[in-house]
Amino acid sequence: TAPLQLKEINRNKFWNRMAQFQEVMRQQLEASMDKELEKLLSVTEGADVEVARKDFEGFKKLFHRFLQAKGPSVDWAKIHRPPEDSIQPYERIKARGLPDNVSDCLDKLVVVKLNGGLGTSMGCKGPKSLISVRNENTFLDLTVQQIEHLNKTYNTDVPLVLMNSFNTDEDTKKILQKYTHHRVKIHTFNQSRYPRINKESLLPMATDLGTMGENADAWYPPGHGDIYPSFYNSGLLEQLISEGKEYIFVSNIDNLGATVDLYILHFLMSQPNGKRCEFIMEVTDKTRADVKGGTLIQYDGKLRLLEIAQVPKAHVDEFKSVTKFKIFNTNNLWISLSAIKRLQEQSAMDMEIIVNPKTLDGGLNVVQLETAVGAAIKSFDNALGINVPRSRFLPVKTTSDLLLVMSNLYSMDAGSLTMSEKREFPTTPHVKLGSSFTKVQEYLSRFESIPDMLELDHLTVSGDVTFGKNVSLKGTVIIIANHGDRIDIPAGAMLENKIVSGNLRILDH
Numbered sequence: 001t002a003p004l005q006l007k008e009i010n011r012n013k014f015w016n017r018m019a020q021f022q023e024v025m026r027q028q029l030e031a032s033m034d035k036e037l038e039k040l041l042s043v044t045e046g047a048d049v050e051v052a053r054k055d056f057e058g059f060k061k062l063f064h065r066f067l068q069a070k071g072p073s074v075d076w077a078k079i080h081r082p083p084e085d086s087i088q089p090y091e092r093i094k095a096r097g098l099p100d101n102v103s104d105c106l107d108k109l110v111v112v113k114l115n116g117g118l119g120t121s122m123g124c125k126g127p128k129s130l131i132s133v134r135n136e137n138t139f140l141d142l143t144v145q146q147i148e149h150l151n152k153t154y155n156t157d158v159p160l161v162l163m164n165s166f167n168t169d170e171d172t173k174k175i176l177q178k179y180t181h182h183r184v185k186i187h188t189f190n191q192s193r194y195p196r197i198n199k200e201s202l203l204p205m206a207t208d209l210g211t212m213g214e215n216a217d218a219w220y221p222p223g224h225g226d227i228y229p230s231f232y233n234s235g236l237l238e239q240l241i242s243e244g245k246e247y248i249f250v251s252n253i254d255n256l257g258a259t260v261d262l263y264i265l266h267f268l269m270s271q272p273n274g275k276r277c278e279f280i281m282e283v284t285d286k287t288r289a290d291v292k293g294g295t296l297i298q299y300d301g302k303l304r305l306l307e308i309a310q311v312p313k314a315h316v317d318e319f320k321s322v323t324k325f326k327i328f329n330t331n332n333l334w335i336s337l338s339a340i341k342r343l344q345e346q347s348a349m350d351m352e353i354i355v356n357p358k359t360l361d362g363g364l365n366v367v368q369l370e371t372a373v374g375a376a377i378k379s380f381d382n383a384l385g386i387n388v389p390r391s392r393f394l395p396v397k398t399t400s401d402l403l404l405v406m407s408n409l410y411s412m413d414a415g416s417l418t419m420s421e422k423r424e425f426p427t428t429p430h431v432k433l434g435s436s437f438t439k440v441q442e443y444l445s446r447f448e449s450i451p452d453m454l455e456l457d458h459l460t461v462s463g464d465v466t467f468g469k470n471v472s473l474k475g476t477v478i479i480i481a482n483h484g485d486r487i488d489i490p491a492g493a494m495l496e497n498k499i500v501s502g503n504l505r506i507l508d509h
Contacts, residue, residue, distance in 0.1 A: 198367075
């Protein structure tokens with residue numbers, strides 16, 4: 001047994017040495033990062049330096065945690081389905097009805113929209129929130145109309161807060177002037193600006209704090225989990241608490257289903273003081289189209305958000321299954337303001353790091369360290385999920401989504417979209433537009449008017465295809481123009497359960 005014991009001692013020594021070596025490496029990397037960040041601050045003057053210094057403090061904490069990480073952030077064996085009572089059906093919440101004093105509840109609410117994204121994936125310049133989605137109304141227009149309608153109907157004062165990024169702030173602020181005479185107070189704050197790091201050296205690629213020229217790709221907004229420190233640091237959180245506000249309703253600005261729900265608000269406000277729910281995540285039933293969406297699990301006795309990026313490779317198919325994980329996160333969240341303040345001041349906000357690798361246009365491989373707003377659910381007391389109808393999740397990420405919300409499938413009232421009563425079944429059709437429709441301008445040029453889609457189940461369009469006025473699409477319609485061909489669907493055409501292929505030109509004479 002003596003040689004075996006010796007082997008064991010030698011093995012332990014080896015692993016101890018390895019651990020010491022890794023710790024030294026980590027310390028050296030952190031020292032190099034600190035030095036580079038100080039260098040960036042030293043070559044710039046003015047107010048930008050103080051803002052950047054605050055941002056860098058947050059980045060250094062994230063970088064430190066990134067270097068400490070060992071393997072996957074979840075142990076698959078510890079994952080359990082959430083207990084029955086931790087995800088409430090929306091019907092149960094709605095059955096409680098509304099109080100007589102709806103305006104009292106609304107007076108304690110703030111609506112926050114995540115407005116950091118650009119419209120580049122849809123071929124648009126500037127903030128995504130400024131893309132027209134319905135009758136010339138932008139995402140931002142619809143949001144303002146919804147809140148103004150609430151304020152007028154209930155004689156209340158729900159403010160709108162926009163979390164901008166350095167990419168969207170300037171353009172958004174210019175456009176806000178047009179809402180001066182609307183009955184809604186609008187505040188903005190900026191999320192942090194973090195340096196992208198070179199994948200090989202793990203050091204910033206920026207040469208100064210500028211965002212132009214060679215530094216155009218050197219910076220990024222670090223995901224919507226940054227809302228907590230940025231909101232706190234802006235002073236706006238404290239200001240809203242002093243005005244008597246208690247909860248924020250947070251959602252992505254491109255989710256047209258994320259309107260203020262009075263039943264959920266009443267549920268929050270009517271909790272007994274000691275059992276106040278500090279965080280509600282709206283989830284909805286998963287379909288085959290949502291397999292990548294984050295889901296709620298029970299982990300170490302707490303409700304926790306599990307994202308696909310955290311799942312060990314061997315379990316990705318299991319994660320995507322609709323049978324084991326039946327719900328996904330809509331990113332519509334109701335969060336207590338005083339709880340955010342407490343967790344920020346105690347540095348107790350615990351969120352997993354999302355490591356987002358990217359390859360820039362020049363071929364450089366970089367890494368972005370990000371966090372997700374919903375990941376903080378495990379830090380809050382009495383957190384809950386509410387399983388809401390699918391109608392509360394209507395994101396517009398592509399022109400295929402845009403076609404749905406521009407069509408007669410939806411009717412609009414005071415900035416809110418609802419499924420038309422003329423549609424006989426509540427599900428939305430599956431629409432897949434090809435690469436010729438990716439950019440909004442191209443997409444618009446291919447429709448003389450948006451087709452009637454009330455009875456549509458499935459639409460696939462590929463290649464050089466245009467639609468005349470008053471086209472009607474029903475059942476399953478597949479239109480494929482092969483390379484070099486073009487298909488013009490004539491005005492007034494009615495296509496029901498049809499496959500159209502080949503070449504069909506309609507020329508003016």
